[in-house]
Amino acid sequence: xxxxxxxxxxxxxxxxxxxxxxxxxxxxxxxxxxxxxxxxxxxxxxxxxxxxxxxxxxxxxxxxxxxxxxxxxxxxxxxxxxxxxxxxxxxxxxxxxxxxxxxxxxxxxxxxxxxxxxxxxxxxxxxxxxxxxxxxxxxxxxxxxxxxxxxxxxxxxxxxxxxxxxxxxxxxxxxxxxxxxxxxxxxxxxxxxxxxxxxxxxxxxxxxxxxxxxxxxxxxxxxxxxxxxxxxxxxxxxxxxxxxxxxxxxxxx
Numbered sequence: 001x002x003x004x005x006x007x008x009x010x011x012x013x014x015x016x017x018x019x020x021x022x023x024x025x026x027x028x029x030x031x032x033x034x035x036x037x038x039x040x041x042x043x044x045x046x047x048x049x050x051x052x053x054x055x056x057x058x059x060x061x062x063x064x065x066x067x068x069x070x071x072x073x074x075x076x077x078x079x080x081x082x083x084x085x086x087x088x089x090x091x092x093x094x095x096x097x098x099x100x101x102x103x104x105x106x107x108x109x110x111x112x113x114x115x116x117x118x119x120x121x122x123x124x125x126x127x128x129x130x131x132x133x134x135x136x137x138x139x140x141x142x143x144x145x146x147x148x149x150x151x152x153x154x155x156x157x158x159x160x161x162x163x164x165x166x167x168x169x170x171x172x173x174x175x176x177x178x179x180x181x182x183x184x185x186x187x188x189x190x191x192x193x194x195x196x197x198x199x200x201x202x203x204x205x206x207x208x209x210x211x212x213x214x215x216x217x218x219x220x221x222x223x224x225x226x227x228x229x230x231x232x233x234x235x236x237x238x239x240x241x242x243x244x245x246x247x248x249x250x251x252x253x
């Protein structure tokens with residue numbers, strides 16, 4: 001199968017590419033590094049020639065609702081339009097479990113708009129919602145660390161390895177058309193602060209992890225488990241402790 005991966009150099013996208021190549025698929029990476037700008041369609045039509053399925057694993061690079069919404073919707077609509085013209089048959093879009101259960105959080109609202117844009121296009125689309133990645137605590141530490149301290153929000157999560165999400169995206173892309181929505185989560189719930197402290201210990205760092213409460217309804221929802229999967233959602237390993245003992249943590253800045 002010929003598959004194109006938008007955001008194919010990102011946290012999840014690179015694992016989609018890796019899994020696809022290992023499975024013998026022909027893969028095209030849609031990213032600026034590959035000379036393709038998804039926001040102005042430069043090089044996109046040529047890159048999608050002969051492609052059967054597009055996987056959208058892009059990230060807006062901002063949590064600002066307006067900017068993230070503009071990015072996601074623009075990319076999704078452009079993928080829909082150009083892919084349809086090039087004879088692509090399906091679109092698979094990555095999103096977030098529980099995004100619709102956290103009111104008032106701008107980035108999640110942007111992801112809901114992303115889902116809507118994908119489903120509204122002429123190309124049949126499947127949304128794959130995943131819980132936060134095992135990589136997430138380390139990413140938060142990197143963004144908030146100030147010398148010997150780092151601030152991490154209190155929230156209940158059930159994280160999943162980005163590598164596993166990449167494999168699920170490929171599975172959906174290579175499978176027969178079916179559900180409009182697929183959800184996948186890691187095997188066990190935890191507190192994000194505890195996970196961050198485990199990352200610090202694993203790395204041998206001397207960093208004090210300071211818990212913070214996200215204000216408002218969004219923060220309350222996150223702390224009360226709104227981002228946890230509902231019963232019946234597919235669970236996939238490895239667990240966080242096993243992932244932490246592996247090699248993928250080293251790829252997180």
